Amino acid sequence: MRTSDFDYNLPPELIAQEPAAQRDGCRLLVMNRTTGALEDRIFRDIADYLRPGDLLVANETRVMPARLLGTKRGTGGAAEVFLLREMPAHEAKTDKSALWEVLVRPGKRLKPGTGAVVDFSDANGNVALSAEIVDWVENAEKGERLARLTTSLPSLDEALHAVGHAPLPPYIKNYAGDEELYQTVYSRRESSAAAPTAGLHFTPELIERLREQGVRWETVELEVGLDTFRIVDEDDPEQHTIHTERYTVPERTVSAIAETHECGGRVIAVGTTSVRSLESAWDAEAGTVTPREREATSLYLLPGSEFHVVDALVTNFHVPRSTLMMLVSAFSTRENIMAAYAHAIEERYRLLSFGDAMFIA
Incomplete structure (x- = not known):
């Protein structure tokens, strides 16, 4: 495994420089986690892929005026x-x-x-x-x-x-629009230097629609640092030291996860920061997730890593050679992810923080 395995040609003109006109009106690339099969949809169509008893877990951190x-x-x-x-x-x-x-x-x-x-x-x-x-x-x-x-x-x-x-990512140039559009609609405590961008696509109306459909909604908190944009410089990704961030998984979310799995539902992470929070809270000895309060995590998920909590993932498209590319490849396979990115580029999806989304299930 080499860092170059997670590289791809990112056309600069596909890097979204502003948010979609409607949060839930962006495009959604749905990918079968096992087979790699792809479907092109609109984000609000995610309701078609969620079932009663599923649980969405989102990172409710808010971006500081840093x-x-x-x-x-x-x-x-x-x-x-x-x-x-x-x-x-x-x-x-x-x-x-x-x-x-x-x-x-x-x-x-x-x-x-x-x-x-x-x-x-x-x-x-x-x-x-x-x-x-x-x-x-x-x-x-x-x-x-x-x-x-x-x-x-x-x-x-x-x-x-x-x-x-609000500190926008370095690849977003000269954005002069409403900074609130770089915040999720459910954000709370200001503690992050960057947005958990997979959540930017949700609207209050969509969340309520999903709840009426029988999909539960809970939150975690991970304080997103600037290193989330960092490219891995080492040729061997296992030699890379990932950044440390503080995270919280409250008791109510732990209980919801247990109830969801007991009833055969899926735990669906909204964003890679939610994945890292949930998998960091896994207690291997107890065989369950345990509550955490502002603990430090440097969890580094590479192909070959096991996922004990998360069953499906809502995510954006990520920077080449980043730890996030490695995480989504670990969740599916490198081959599936690279094929999905090639498809997204061919179909002219908008990429990165203000861009379109993927649903991997």
Whole structure:
């Protein structure tokens, strides 16, 4: 097995640069997990493939306004700070101040120990938030730093929403539309640097229609990191170290999974992040899924991996040579997935985060 086995020619013109006009009006490529047989449908037609007693499990995380564009204090030079994760509780944390792990640009001018501060202004031109670069992150691979965020507003949350932007993937250029379209309609707590994009196709009306059809709906939470877009550089994918993310599988979802399997229904993951959450929560010794609360997972699913919980998968089309290509290949077969992608490209599907969807069952 080589990383090149999960490569394909991605036509740039097929990378969707904006969402579909209607969330559930995008295209849906239905693939038989075993045979690889394909059908071309519309996303809302997924109802035709779900049965009473099936369970959909979606990642309800919400994308943070993590991209901050500002100016370096003292010089006025343009600077960018990208929020990765808030550090665990520390003495300096208040409603108006907290320590975050961040990426910065330009890196050479925003080094710890130099007194570097970046100011961010609201729509009225008033400085609403500042980030002081205070330290390096230990064992950082990409120049991550620690920044102390402070605000003059009543809370950091208010400040972030006054100056921050949803961080779109790097392959989406110049999107100036409604950032809410990069959020799922069921998203809740802001904790991710990227959207769980398979869920973008669901509407409240479609979810309600599926419930009336006898399909259950439950959620997990996985805090999606930037590394979800990372391409595997190693020739041998087993030498790649996958990123670590925090996830939650609540008791109600655990119970729903058990009831679904007892009644012969299918557990259908909405997105690869839901797959990683559910399979990470599998307790091999107990032979069941167990509740988890913001635990860390670095689960890496490659061809040959076993799936103990998930029976079917709703997913988008993924970047070549990514761990996500490997995950969907593990769920079916590499040959089936590559044939499906070739078909999607030939039929001019819209690809990646704002693009069309697959249902693998």
